[in-house]
Amino acid sequence: MPVRTAIVGTGNRAQLFTEGLAKRDEYDVVALCDPNSVRMAFHNRMLLAAGRRTAHQWPPARFDEMLRVERIDLLVVTSVDATHDRYIEAALRAGVRVISEKPMTTDATKAQSILDTVRETGGSLSVAYNYRFNPVHRRVRELLAEGAIGDVHSVHFEWMLDVSHGADYFRRWHRDKANSGGLMVHKASHHFDLVNWWLGAEPRTVYARGQLAFYGPGHEHGYARDYERANGSPEALDDPFALQLADNATLRELYLDAEGEDAYYRDRNVFAPGVTIEDDMAVLVSYDSGATMSYHLTAYSPAEGYRVMFNGSRGRLELNVEESTWTQPHLRVESAKGAVHGDLAAPMAGRTSITLRPLWSPPVDHTVDHDHAGHGGADARVLAALLDDSRTEGAEIADARQAALALVTGLAANRSLETGQPVQTADVLKI
Structure with missing residues (x-):
């Protein structure tokens, strides 16, 4: 039976895993989890393009339910770094094998909690230091x-x-x-x-x-322009630091088209506050x-x-x-x-x-x-090691x-x- 797999966090980096899993018949991506349905739909289109069935889409608030209902064997964590601990620990306690993108988490309290959970459960956590x-x-x-x-x-x-x-x-x-x-x-x-x-x-x-x-603010260097984000900002047109999401199909679909759901801006001014x-x-x-x-x-x-x-x-x-x-x-x-x-x-x-x-x-x-x-060449090799149990000398x-x-x-x-x-x-x- 294929390994029933879920991916939590369906941004740009998750594409590596969605594509890699879709190429392997021994895995079946049955669930995606993300606050944004537009991004999950993008990854489902990747699965369809690879000849695989689409995965069920779940919001983070129902993550624990997803693990149970979808009978998940393997969880891939590619969400915002600060959220890794929540998903890693819940999956380990549910007996699910976990692969996480680096870093494992973002602060000492969360890192210690993950380590303690691994020890308590005896579960499997691998981190993709490619x-x-x-x-x-x-x-x-x-x-x-x-x-x-x-x-x-x-x-x-x-x-x-x-x-x-x-x-x-x-x-x-x-x-x-x-x-x-x-x-x-x-x-x-x-x-x-x-x-x-x-x-x-x-x-x-x-x-x-x-x-x-x-x-950041106050570091003009002769480059800074007065805008919050690049899309729709005339001031950004001559800014060499501006990212025009509309000019790239992947970034447009993953982020620009998804803004209506979560107001996440991928193209902020690098000299703006925050x-x-x-x-x-x-x-x-x-x-x-x-x-x-x-x-x-x-x-x-x-x-x-x-x-x-x-x-x-x-x-x-x-x-x-x-x-x-x-x-x-x-x-x-x-x-x-x-x-x-x-x-x-x-x-x-x-x-x-x-x-x-x-x-x-x-x-x-x-x-x-x-x-x-x-x-x-590390990405393909780390996927082989993580998913195929391939031994790389x-x-x-x-x-x-x-x-x-x-x-x-x-x-x-x-x-x-x-x-x-x-x-x-x-x-x-x-x-």
């Missing part, structure tokens, strides 16, 4: 595990979001820290998970500094292995990519991923598959390098192909504990931002 499944990241882990640079003493990690992709977090619900936990939780937990996984280590102490330096997250953050982390990490996230870079440098007792390993060299204005937003919407998107350079620099020896190139489909699905370890660095960073003091991760979560 970057583990990028072949580039797997190669880095292999080199470190092989001892290519000996004992790892320090890591420097710089992540750059360009002024299209980075700006997108300031247009949508992520701009409110109560919804997303800020970029330290929503975005950087990806990166903190990678470092935990690469080093085979756990974070112990976190110190952070950050600010809203570029976006931004409570930071856009420039620095973090210092110490690990139980003795290693340290300096991390910086910039959400307003002219180019997109990241650099990671590992310093060890036998040399240095450098990863450099250049995803775009510069950015043209308008319409560049990440889709569920990691693709780019819009005909004025930034040129994608696609340059990746992995360089090993041993002591007393010349550098050695260990570069592997960088697949640009869905987060470096060098990668593994994050369970609740690993997801909490990825999350706790960001939670501790947020606490450090508030207090100005270093934070012990053990004081944030009992993992």
Whole structure:
């Protein structure tokens, strides 16, 4: 019998799961749950297009009833981050297997409650940290595990979001820290998970500094226009930061056509009031292995990519991923598959390098192909691992504990931002 599956949260990212499940005969998506029926109808059209039957549509207020009536075996959670805990815990207590998008949740109280529920029920919770499944990241882990640079003493990690992709977090619900936990939780937990996984280590102490330096009110930079949201606003027409939902069929159907039900605006002015997250953050982390990490996230870079440098007792390993060299204005937003919407998107350079620099020896190139489909090819691989029980060499699905370890660095960073003091991760979560 097919696995009776429900998806809660039918926004943009959920498309990855709806499409992936529809391609697999061993799964049957029987229920969708979302506050907005227009978005659920969009996902039902995806199911029909794949030759599958439509799913029953349920409001969140009837979620527990949905689990029971639809006899759900598997729940996929892709709702607003701050709501994950409600659905995860109810499903686990009902004996339902759960797959959640990252991050697991947004604050320490909710995270602890999820961990406690997993322990109490013995249930299955997997969190889709897909970057583990990028072949580039797997190669880095292999080199470190092989001892290519000996004992790892320090890591420097710089992540750059360009002024299209980075700006997108300031247009949508992520701009409110109560919804997303800020970029330290929503975005950087990806990166903190990678470092935990690469080093085979756990974070112990976190110190952070950050600010809203570029976006938000008062940061005109010569760009700001006086409008609340882009659609129907003449002032937005010449704003390079504006997102025109009507120009993209998917965004129009998922969000613009759905506004009448919930008044959710996907195209807010990135300089308008209401931004409570930071856009420039620095973090210092110490690990139980003795290693340290300096991390910086910039959400307003002219180019997109990241650099990671590992310093060890036998040399240095450098990863450099250049995803775009510069950015043209308008319409560049990440889709569920990691693709780019819009005909004025930034040129994608696609340059990746992995360089090993041993002591007393010349550098050695260990570069592997960088697949640009869905987060470096990671989306398809993480789906195979989650849905097909496919074993991907060098990668593994994050369970609740690993997801909490990825999350706790960001939670501790947020606490450090508030207090100005270093934070012990053990004081944030009992993992």
